[in-house]
Amino acid sequence: FVVGKADKIIAVSKTNAKYLENNFKFDLEKLEIITNGFDVKKILTLDISKKEKLIVFNTKWISVKNPDITALAFRKLAKKYPKWRFLFTGRGESIVQTFDNHPKNFEVIERFLSQEELFDLLSKSSIYVNSSHNEGLSLGIVEATGLGNIPVLSDAPGNIEVATKLLTKRFVFERNNYSSLITSIEKAIRACENKKIRQTRIHIANRSRKYFANTKTFRKYRSFLSRYRLIKSFKGAKSSKLSYSYT
Known part of the structure; x- marks a missing residue:
């Protein structure tokens, strides 16, 4: 209802836009990515x-994130x-909470990390895992890759979109496929042990920073708001009768 009534609709990725097109009725001219x-x-x-x-897994422990397969x-x-070291962090419900014994190098932190803690962690880690059943465009992934992590991602459409930009589709695994996830993590481990890993990390980090910098996002929002007279200029804002839905 909200989407259909909106004057303008903003999607955060091509995947998100496709989801909206497939699930809601609205004039496609209203949609902007x-x-x-x-x-x-x-x-x-x-x-x-x-x-x-x-290796880091960091997210809410909810079904759509599929934490159990990573655990x-x-x-x-x-x-x-x-x-x-295999670090599993977050809060919610996961099979990891039922593990009585696991190797010492498998560490579980049952809380949400602050952004400062997370960035410090990702600056040291080598591999970042996302096993979600579905993603629009995960900021966690682009932050991790911007800090030089190899992304091991499920083949959720949003993840494929990111991996395509980063040229890391070789590390993508089939959703909810335990064997496929194991294979992709091992592939990433081998890549980290390759003598060219430094160049690989720099390449991934640079592409992430190029395609997913929020400076570009802000420019597009300002342009959008300016076009529809929601702001007088890039520096000032004013009220408007125009309403829009953000998803």
């Missing part, structure tokens, strides 16, 4: 040259790769 972005200036202050053998994969791989 303004890709989500992250604060590049903030991460540029962090040192990503001293990476550790650390099971981490438990298995931690035994196989004792020199690597």
Whole structure:
């Protein structure tokens, strides 16, 4: 109802736009895509040259994020790769809460990390895992890759969109496929052990910063607001009768 009645509709990714088109009735001319972005200036202050053998999963533990498949994969791989640390963070409900014993290098932090804690962690980690059943455009992924992490992503449409931009589709795995996830994480581990890993990290980080910087997002929002007279200029704002739905 809200989408259909809106004068203008903003989607945060092509995947998000396609979802809206397929699930709501509205004039497609109302739809505009303004890709989500992250604060590049903030991460540029962090040192990503001293990476550790650390793999991170960080999200809400809810069904759409599919945390259980990653918990099971981490438990298995931690035994196989004792020199690597597998960090599982977040809150909610997950099978990880039922694990009585797991390897010492499989660490669980049952709380949400502050942004400062997370960025510090991602500046040191080597691999970031997202196992979601569905994603629009995950800021967590683009922040992690902007900090030089290899992204191991499910084949949710939004994740494919990001991986295509980053040229990392070789690390994508089939959603809810345990064996496929194991294979992709191991592929990422091997990539980290390659002598060219430094160039790989720089390449991923630079592409993430290029395509997903929030400065570009802000410019597009200002242009959008200016076009529809929601602001007098890029610096000032004024009220308007125009309403819009953001999703």
